[in-house]
Amino acid sequence: MNLDMIEAAAERLAGHARVTPMLSSPFLDEIAGRRVLIKPECLQHTGSFKFRGAWSAVSGLTEQQRAKGVIAFSSGNHAQGVALAAKAHGCAAVIIMPADAPRSKIENTRALGAEVVLYDRAAGQQREPIGAKMSAERGLTLIKPYDEPLVIAGQGSTGLEIARQAKDEGVDTADVLVCCGGGGLTSGIALALEGHAPGLRARPVEPEGFDDVARSLAAGSIQANSGPQQGLCDAIITPQPGNLTFPIIHRLCGPGLVVTDAQVTSAMKEAFRRLKLVIEPGGAVALAAALYHPGSLQGDAVIAVASGGNVDADLYAQVLADD
Amino acid sequence: MNLDMIEAAAERLAGHARVTPMLSSPFLDEIAGRRVLIKPECLQHTGSFKFRGAWSAVSGLTEQQRAKGVIAFSSGNHAQGVALAAKAHGCAAVIIMPADAPRSKIENTRALGAEVVLYDRAAGQQREPIGAKMSAERGLTLIKPYDEPLVIAGQGSTGLEIARQAKDEGVDTADVLVCCGGGGLTSGIALALEGHAPGLRARPVEPEGFDDVARSLAAGSIQANSGPQQGLCDAIITPQPGNLTFPIIHRLCGPGLVVTDAQVTSAMKEAFRRLKLVIEPGGAVALAAALYHPGSLQGDAVIAVASGGNVDADLYAQVLADD
Numbered sequence: 001m002n003l004d005m006i007e008a009a010a011e012r013l014a015g016h017a018r019v020t021p022m023l024s025s026p027f028l029d030e031i032a033g034r035r036v037l038i039k040p041e042c043l044q045h046t047g048s049f050k051f052r053g054a055w056s057a058v059s060g061l062t063e064q065q066r067a068k069g070v071i072a073f074s075s076g077n078h079a080q081g082v083a084l085a086a087k088a089h090g091c092a093a094v095i096i097m098p099a100d101a102p103r104s105k106i107e108n109t110r111a112l113g114a115e116v117v118l119y120d121r122a123a124g125q126q127r128e129p130i131g132a133k134m135s136a137e138r139g140l141t142l143i144k145p146y147d148e149p150l151v152i153a154g155q156g157s158t159g160l161e162i163a164r165q166a167k168d169e170g171v172d173t174a175d176v177l178v179c180c181g182g183g184g185l186t187s188g189i190a191l192a193l194e195g196h197a198p199g200l201r202a203r204p205v206e207p208e209g210f211d212d213v214a215r216s217l218a219a220g221s222i223q224a225n226s227g228p229q230q231g232l233c234d235a236i237i238t239p240q241p242g243n244l245t246f247p248i249i250h251r252l253c254g255p256g257l258v259v260t261d262a263q264v265t266s267a268m269k270e271a272f273r274r275l276k277l278v279i280e281p282g283g284a285v286a287l288a289a290a291l292y293h294p295g296s297l298q299g300d301a302v303i304a305v306a307s308g309g310n311v312d313a314d315l316y317a318q319v320l321a322d323d
Numbered sequence: 324m325n326l327d328m329i330e331a332a333a334e335r336l337a338g339h340a341r342v343t344p345m346l347s348s349p350f351l352d353e354i355a356g357r358r359v360l361i362k363p364e365c366l367q368h369t370g371s372f373k374f375r376g377a378w379s380a381v382s383g384l385t386e387q388q389r390a391k392g393v394i395a396f397s398s399g400n401h402a403q404g405v406a407l408a409a410k411a412h413g414c415a416a417v418i419i420m421p422a423d424a425p426r427s428k429i430e431n432t433r434a435l436g437a438e439v440v441l442y443d444r445a446a447g448q449q450r451e452p453i454g455a456k457m458s459a460e461r462g463l464t465l466i467k468p469y470d471e472p473l474v475i476a477g478q479g480s481t482g483l484e485i486a487r488q489a490k491d492e493g494v495d496t497a498d499v500l501v502c503c504g505g506g507g508l509t510s511g512i513a514l515a516l517e518g519h520a521p522g523l524r525a526r527p528v529e530p531e532g533f534d535d536v537a538r539s540l541a542a543g544s545i546q547a548n549s550g551p552q553q554g555l556c557d558a559i560i561t562p563q564p565g566n567l568t569f570p571i572i573h574r575l576c577g578p579g580l581v582v583t584d585a586q587v588t589s590a591m592k593e594a595f596r597r598l599k600l601v602i603e604p605g606g607a608v609a610l611a612a613a614l615y616h617p618g619s620l621q622g623d624a625v626i627a628v629a630s631g632g633n634v635d636a637d638l639y640a641q642v643l644a645d646d
Contacts, residue, residue, distance in 0.1 A: 018346075019344075020344070021342075023341075026407075027431075027434065040599075042599040043598070043599060047599055084349075104596065108350075112349070269636065272639070273427065273636070275366070276365040276370050276600060276601040276632030277366075277601065278595055278601060279599075309599030313592065313596070313643040313644070314643075314644070316595070316640075316643060317643040317644045320636040320640040321636070321637070
């Protein structure tokens, strides 16, 4: 896994993924006590950065592999990214999703042409045997959500844009806060910044109770989450960092940051008020850290990736209504 | 009022106004039955295109004028645009606002450093005498919201970006739907397109009951709204088109389009679901026309300007909750 792979992925993505802008608001600067720049990947195709990795992976397969189709496991954002990337390549996609994933994510994945297979995680049903059986029968290629070089390379294209845009904004040194689940986006951005913006340092951000990456960084080895596997920030809840992603994160990233659910919903409201952006809970953890953990950050500026915006309307309305 | 003035304004705006991206969603294309491109000016500084005209106007004053300060009348978006543009120029700003304007717009205008003077329009209080008295006493320069060449020129910079971005997207012919109040944005965009993208045609869009521009276009002369001066789409409700803006709109624009409040809230929900954008009611009329008036449009593509996103959280939550 190296910078060349990210640059190659960025070339495959050119004209297909959206170059998202860099946003800001004086009101957010005031809360944070420093300049805040937001990289809104919620504006990416399918509403999250996952489209980048999915496009990178599908476009990196052989014709023969694409002819048989792809399969993915996902609670939603990777699912939609793979569905749209596969559709655009004329490639069949099977997505294994938990039956209790946000309704909009399941509906969108279907509407993007994928065959969705639901499993009941509450009843202890495992997704891997379901996927293994379908893959074996149909010769589908598995596209992992993060522990896959082509996917990490695609997510890393976000980091190339951040490096360029930060320079345009006159920001040479800053913490770059990344919403972190399995670590694909964080490791990809970290590699891109190492090559193109050495003054910018990636840092993973996680929700309280699901801070496996922060604890792994502190321990120097992979630590898993115990307890429940579900929470408000569903998009970025994973059992533990990836075997490919963690060594990169460990080598390049600063310490992990952990935010509360209350900070997450507050950041979602600020994004609504000040940026006119819809951010889902898992996509708001980095902004929450930028706004509410100023003492843990270094530099005159902070860059926060808003990684996705796929939140159901009823949950969003409830977040806005709470005071 | 001509193209040179728009290009000069665009130069003054460079590096200060945001170049907003061009967004899209396959789900919106499907509803509209054609390709839909959205120009999200809700992502502009202060959450609406009004910042462009305000910056153009303040930067176009003499040093002496700026030293005395500026004054504006506005229900909210022009107010915030003028407040921020004035602050960035080190210039005092007085804004006369109706006391029943959306709370967030009043608060933001104050927070951006302007002196806000409220008047009670329900009680029949008139804003003009209040403004005239303050202007006379302090030598403030009035920045009109639309019937002012420097303001039209600033709004027209949106049209320069649309011309360039449409070309990048391979769109040569399309209706460009513009949320229309007094006509500053519509006339500015129309002039920019005339010069840079003759295959693109600007068309004003208004809410039902406040369709003065559509009726004026049909009649060939300025017509006024009768009845109430308030409605869901507060940002774009004006008594009648401007004396400067209407002749430009009449010469260059296609027929006006009129949408219902139900179509407006539906478009707001689609922007939430499919674009992750917060759009205020007045900023959603163009998207509503793009989605729900396909028979009135020409071409394989349509471009809709989402002109602003300054909506109060309680109203927005209510819109999302309604099925």
